[in-house]
Each structure stands twice: as C-alpha cells, then as structure tokens.
Amino acid sequence: MIFENIIGNEKAKEILNKALKSKNILHSYIFMGISGVGKKMFAREFAKGILCLNENSCCNKCKSCMEFNTDNHPDFMEINQLEDTKNIKIEQIRFMQEKIAEKPIISNKKVYIIDNADTMTVEAQNCLLKTLEEPPEYAVIVLIASNESKLLNTIKSRCMKVSFEAISDENIRKYIEENITKDVTPNMVSMCGGSIEKAKTIADKKEMYASLEEIIEKIEKSDLIEVFNNSEILYKSKDNIQELLDYINIILYNKKKLEFINCIQIVEDVKRRLLQNSNYDMSIDGLLIRMWEEVNEKYNRG
Ligand SMILES: [Zn+2]
Structure with a gap:
C-alpha cells in the first residue's frame, strides 16, 4: 500500500491511491495546505507510483523505483526556490520546459514537482501556464503550495487541487512517542501545531x-530562590530566547488556570523588550520575579 508510512491526511491518500490504481493520472495537480504536514513526501511518493513500471505502484523493485530511490530518475525532476531570493524565477520554468519536451526514458510518464510553487514570480507563473495549457501527453506536474492567494487563478483553474490538513494532536502525540521520546507532554504536542516537520525537531x-x-513547576511550588537556581537555561539561551519564551507560553496556557494565563502577558512583555535590546539578564530576572509573584499572590488569595 502506497503512502502507508505517511501520517494523517487520509482523504488525500484515498484520492491519490485511486488515481494510481485506475491509471487515471491528470496532467497537473496542486497540493495545497499549511507547511510541515508532509505535502512533499506525498508528492514524491505519488511521483514514484506514477513512474513505477509494475502494476503495483511503488514496487521498489523495478528499474524505475530503483532509480527513483537513488535520486537518479531521468524522468523525474524537482524545482525548488532559489536559496538567495527565496523564489522561483522564469529561467527555472524555461529550463523545465526544455526538459519536459524530451520524451521519457525509463517510464511511460515524466513527473515534475514544483515545491513552494506559491513563490513563483508572476512571470514564472505565466510562463508555466503555457505548459499547463498544452502539456505533452506523458507529462505530470505537481505544484506544492501553502499560500493559495499567491497563485494566479489561471494556474489554479488548470490543476486538480488536493487539500492537506494539519495533523491531529493524537497523531502528533503518537508520532513523537514512537519516533522521538516516550516522555511526550501535551505541551510538546501543542508546540507542533499540527506539523510533523516541527515534531521532528523535538528530538533536539x-x-x-x-x-x-x-521552571514553571518551580514557580508554582517553590520559593523564588529555588526558581532562580533552576532557571540557568534561560540565562544561557540568548540566541533562541524567543523560541523558549514561546514554549513557556504554551506551558502556561495549558495549565488552564487564571494566574498562569495572566503570566502570558508578562512573557509577551519581556519578549518585546528583548527585541528592543533591553538588558538581557535583567529582563530574565524581571520575568521570573513577576511570574512568581503573579502565581503565588493568586495562590495565597485562593
Ligand atoms: Zn516499481
């Protein structure tokens, strides 16, 4: 079964499997949805299935599958945004068009994936349009995009849209548990926001x-001195402090208690100050003191 190693998006799996089984492959697709949910993995697997020489798509044994697995397939190409300008330029589309005009060598089809297709310049999109209007009969083009509004309507109307959704928290939790750590917390799951790509970064x-x-545990249950003694990581993480503070906000939010929700405001305030280059250590001192006061004042009152 194809796509079986990819988590979530069952609807997309069904659509693409059906197309492969019935050999009813269209000339152009758009895989649309938030980034990090595996659209590119889907697109590559789909391409491999289309190119496979056996009845059973993605057999992993035929010449096509072997060449695909070693990134050597002459009938497959991936177009990516340029490193420096972060977009896809008309020259890249022209190059693709030259290649697409040549007949396939191993397979019956040729597959072209355009990743981050929503970063194509307008000129590039207009150029691509010519191929979408009159594709060679063996050509399949898969556009991958997260921002639908950046694509011309004329492009969209010529492609079959396959929608991708955020991965459910339950599936994210399972993924982390099976691949990264048994000690998965609800906060880690929240931090991923439905993205498998983000889940992968949790390992580090x-x-x-x-x-x-x-730290938040200490703020809730210990005195201020112990809080400071256990907060070394904040003082050492100047380079990625914004990311740490975002995670603290998720912990605070998931506590679902008013005094912790109030602390989110304090964290946001410190995030802003740090961006304005306030004294680093003093800002962290202030953060810990204000959060501790907020939590323990409320605690005493209650
Ligand atoms: Zn094969």
Missing part, C-alpha cells in the same frame, strides 16, 4: 522543553 529540543516545564 526535548531536554530544553523539560527544563522549561521544570
């Missing part, structure tokens, strides 16, 4: 996340 960050959860 789980210790940092655990330290931050401990």
Whole structure:
C-alpha cells in the first residue's frame, strides 16, 4: 500500500491511491495546505507510483523505483526556490520546459514537482501556464503550495487541487512517542501545531522543553530562590530566547488556570523588550520575579 508510512491526511491518500490504481493520472495537480504536514513526501511518493513500471505502484523493485530511490530518475525532476531570493524565477520554468519536451526514458510518464510553487514570480507563473495549457501527453506536474492567494487563478483553474490538513494532536502525540521520546507532554504536542516537520525537531529540543516545564513547576511550588537556581537555561539561551519564551507560553496556557494565563502577558512583555535590546539578564530576572509573584499572590488569595 502506497503512502502507508505517511501520517494523517487520509482523504488525500484515498484520492491519490485511486488515481494510481485506475491509471487515471491528470496532467497537473496542486497540493495545497499549511507547511510541515508532509505535502512533499506525498508528492514524491505519488511521483514514484506514477513512474513505477509494475502494476503495483511503488514496487521498489523495478528499474524505475530503483532509480527513483537513488535520486537518479531521468524522468523525474524537482524545482525548488532559489536559496538567495527565496523564489522561483522564469529561467527555472524555461529550463523545465526544455526538459519536459524530451520524451521519457525509463517510464511511460515524466513527473515534475514544483515545491513552494506559491513563490513563483508572476512571470514564472505565466510562463508555466503555457505548459499547463498544452502539456505533452506523458507529462505530470505537481505544484506544492501553502499560500493559495499567491497563485494566479489561471494556474489554479488548470490543476486538480488536493487539500492537506494539519495533523491531529493524537497523531502528533503518537508520532513523537514512537519516533522521538516516550516522555511526550501535551505541551510538546501543542508546540507542533499540527506539523510533523516541527515534531521532528523535538528530538533536539526535548531536554530544553523539560527544563522549561521544570521552571514553571518551580514557580508554582517553590520559593523564588529555588526558581532562580533552576532557571540557568534561560540565562544561557540568548540566541533562541524567543523560541523558549514561546514554549513557556504554551506551558502556561495549558495549565488552564487564571494566574498562569495572566503570566502570558508578562512573557509577551519581556519578549518585546528583548527585541528592543533591553538588558538581557535583567529582563530574565524581571520575568521570573513577576511570574512568581503573579502565581503565588493568586495562590495565597485562593
Ligand atoms: Zn516499481
């Protein structure tokens, strides 16, 4: 079964599987949806299935599948945005058009993926339009995009749209548990916001996340001195402090108690000050003191 190793988006799997099985492959598709949900993995798997020489798509045994797996398939090409300008220029589309005019070598079709297609310049899009209007009969083009409004209507109207949705929290939790750490917390799941790509980055960050959860724990249950003694990570993380503070906000939000919700405002205030280059250590001092006061004042009152 194709796509079986990709999490979520069952509807998209169904549509693409059906197309592969019935050999009813259209000339152009748009894979649309927020970034990080696996659109590119889907597109590559779909391409491999289209190009496979066996009845059973993605057999992993035929010449086509072998060449695809080693990134050597002559009938497959991926167009990416340029490193420096972060867009796709008309020259890249022209190059693709030259290539697409040549008949396939191994397979019956040729597949072209345009990643971040919404970063094509208007000239590039107009140029691509010619191919979408009159594609060679063996050509399949898959556009991947997250911002629909950046694509010309004339492009969109010529492509079959396949929608991709955020991965459910339950699936994200399972993914982290099976691939990264058994100690998955609801806060880690929230941090991913439905993105598998973000979930993958947790492997490098789980210790940092655990330290931050401990700080909030100390704020709730210990005195201020102990809070300071356990907050070293904040003082050491000047380069990515905004990311740490975002995670603290998720912890605070998931506590679902008023005194913690109030602390989010304090964190936002410190984030702003740090962007304005306030004294770093003093800002962190202030953050810890104000959060501790907020939580423990309310605690005493209650
Ligand atoms: Zn194959």
